[in-house]
């Protein structure tokens with residue numbers, strides 16, 4: 265079968281006359297599988313780690329009431345509309361979107377003049393990159409798009425009004441407003457939410473043979489997968505002792521070095537946290553075990569053990585505050601002690617535990 269017949273059969277356009285490349289739009293539309301779904305790691309959930317924690321953000325964000333936390337973290341496939349708001353709501357990174365590599369999306373958009381990001385749920389949406397429903401775009405994702413692309417990036421929401429997940433438009437507007445309120449306009453100035461087709465500026469670009477054949481493979485897999493019923497959210501439980509920095513926090517840590525001056529300070533002030541421990545602390549160090557991100561650790565010298573905290577790993581989830589039996593931990597918004605990437609001693613008074621051997 266000729267290459268022209270294959271491309272025509274798969275509805276992905278035609279070779280150019282010279283047979284070297286083809287318009288990217290059709291390829292990129294096919295780039296994200298429609299059978300994307302959630303991966304859920306229950307061990308990350310603050311409620312599962314500490315049953316007195318009050319977090320309910322995922323369930324509150326879910327319009328279809330598909331999430332239940334009472335007897336373990338569950339998502340009902342029948343009522344989940346795939347808006348992905350839970351992914352951006354959870355502070356602990358319990359939900360991840362399988363097959364979405366946001367860093368790859370960023371790097372592909374970076375090379376495109378006037379890039380457009382859209383969703384693959386509506387075939388009529390034009391975009392250079394398509395992902396699942398854009399409800400997963402948290403404040404950190406929006407800041408990353410603006411900071412890394414260094415040019416206006418349009419988020420194509422023109423089909424949202426007719427979509428079952430159209431409510432995400434107001435959510436995205438709210439997130440953008442929050443960024444505006446917390447920081448100078450510089451960090452989000454490149455984000456343009458486009459709701460009207462007449463306002464969208466889309467210029468097609470061309471891609472090479474390698475991308476073309478990779479897309480053929482992706483399409484073949486996607487078409488094969490579409491023959492099966494939709495995947496149920498995949499639930500997994502990794503070790504509760506495991507530490508993992510949620511993707512949103514890791515993304516923010518990558519944005520930070522690209523910022524300068526006032527904006528850098530504003531992001532530290534509004535998106536990072538400072539921990540302190542008062543004299544009620546009896547050095548049990550259970551906070552080290554409880555923190556899902558590994559923001560606490562200990563340091564030992566010849567005679568003492570110190571509690572250390574790293575702001576860049578802390579999501580401000582408050583789990584340690586509730587978990588501490590002595591109510592000795594305070595987590596406050598903002599960080600102004602220098603680099604957030606270093607572990608620093610956090611005890612207000614020099615009451616750190618004496619090393620047992622030296623006491624004896």
Ligand code: SF4
Pocket residue numbers: 308309310311312319320321322323333337353354355356357358
């Ligand atoms: S938002 Fe995350 S941490 Fe909070 S209850 Fe839901 S899954 Fe658990």
Ligand code: SF4
Pocket residue numbers: 539554555556557558559560577578579580581582583584585595
């Ligand atoms: S240090 Fe406390 S508030 Fe910060 S991520 Fe760990 S448990 Fe949550």
